[in-house]
Amino acid sequence: MERLENTNTKPFSDYTDPNIDSLLKHSIRTQLESLLQSKVSVGQRLELLQKSFVEAISLILSDTKVTHQQLVSAFENMYDQAVQSMALAELSQEVLTRQYISDTGLIMSPYNCKHTIKDVYRIKGYARGIDKAIQSKLKHKSKINILYPACGPFAPLLLPLLSYYKDTQKYSAQQLQVILVDVQPGAVMTLHQLVKDLQLEDYVSLIQEADATQFEPDVDIDLLVLEAMQHGFTKEGQLSIAKHLVKFLNIDGWLIPQSVSIRGMMVVGETEFNQQWKEVDYSHSTNMTKDAKEDRVELGEILSINKSSLLNMPILELEDGVNVVPANKVTLPDGVEDMSERFLAIYAHIDTFAEESVGQYDSGITHPKPEMSVYIDSRPREIEHTHFVANSGDTVQFYYQLSGLPGFVPVKV
The missing domain is CATH 2.70.160 (Hnrnp arginine n-methyltransferase1)
Known part of the structure; x- marks a missing residue:
């Protein structure tokens, strides 16, 4: 078996002809900034952002029947609002589109990762499960630590949930502390902006730029939330990340997915x-x-x-x-x-x-x-x-x- 070269420092354009990649035909930064042209105040934008996150999670946590189209519409709205925070993070086009192969798998660009927040049934399955796991943990502990590695620019499995908790006062920042980790500088820049815009700084104890297969938390972890997969369980490093980080779980800590x-x-x-x-x-x-x-x-x-x-x-x-x-x-x-x-x-x-x-x-x-x-x-x-x-x-x-x-x-x- 031939060892793949570590291309950790090479941009994805080394592997793809820019002439046939529509992503690189236009200025992505210009496209994102155009989303900010609507005439709303800063306060109105933040209110719309926070409301979109809460509404999307409210639908998927609801026990009443919700149509597919209702879900798609809510998640599209959440995406549109989140992308505005990405634009405000002022990522260069190089940082936004950088994609490469590391020693343990494909590292997707922040631009490509941003679409995950529109994946309705992926987020529904995870968010409902995480919500139940948090509820179970807090029956026996006053505070839990949650680690979310390879979370991408929007941390879609947790930030919408935290917004819902804050809005409904279901759980406080004294009960939940979250660590967000991603190796992409552009993802980390966006996370800082989005967490600030959502006013979730009290819930997020750390946003760290690091390789998830090498990161070592300095606190015991109660829940390890991980989704770094593609179809057929190929390309991305889910298994390598899980194998490395599972040992930092408390003896009674849980991996999500179980x-x-x-x-x-x-x-x-x-x-x-x-x-x-x-x-x-x-x-x-x-x-x-x-x-x-x-x-x-x-x-x-x-x-x-x-x-x-x-x-x-x-x-x-x-x-x-x-x-x-x-x-x-x-x-x-x-x-x-x-x-x-x-x-x-x-x-x-x-x-x-x-x-x-x-x-x-x-x-x-x-x-x-x-x-x-x-x-x-x-x-x-x-x-x-x-x-x-x-x-x-x-x-x-x-x-x-x-x-x-x-x-x-x-x-x-």
Whole structure:
């Protein structure tokens, strides 16, 4: 296995032709500043910002039925208001768009990360779970410390919740203290501005620019809130960050999400990714069709991640310092007539806390990812070193690559 070069100091433009990247065709800073042209006073802007955060969380915490469109509208409004704080943070275009590959995964630019705050069902699954976890912790403690690493410029899993707590007086800053960590200078600059604009300084004890895989908190952590994932559990460093920081949890501390289950399946692409979505307005686990689910060939769990598994998870170091984690073995089923026409897809199910979750298709991070380099009962015309070829009945050992761009590596037993 070839070790990926550490490109920590190189801008993403080294890897992408700016001429074909629409993000770099225009001045992003100019676009953001244009959002500030509306004729509102500073006080009015802050009121609109704070109100948008509270309203979005009020909807997802509500036990009454809320429509998809109501949620989308509220989250779009929250995003529009948050972007104004990003503009006021005065990020240069270079800082705003800087994206690179570190030793443990893709470091997304603040510009790309800002869209997370619009991911309705990702935030709903996390925020409802975090709210329940906080409630449970405060039954037994007068104050808890929450660590949120790789939080991005808007810290969307916590700042809206804190705004709601402050507005409703549900929990005070004497009960909750939050540490926000991100390696991107632009994210940290935006966080300072946004926390100030939301008037949440009392709740946020520290905003730290640091690599989350190296950061060491100076207080015991009661809740570790982490979401640094992409679909198929690839590219970003969720596992490396969790593995490093889980040891700073109190003995009775909780990781949010409490568990992530990554599973594999053999699917017909047309059925899974096209036909089942033709009659619905949006993709979501509740809108999956019975026919599509029955057409799948489930392979089972490839990797399970929770507090216990992280603390006991061995890391194998290969040549050139490449690190991998042994995952599960899967035996490919016999007797599937059209196996050669199917391809492997990997998806995640996330249990945040209690009964709250983010299911497949609820968010980009749980959307099944096709693995087009894997061939079962078929062979590519020209086999390359990236291809994996196996047959029905074979047993496959999966490993998870931590170094460079994370992802699964299948090996025939």
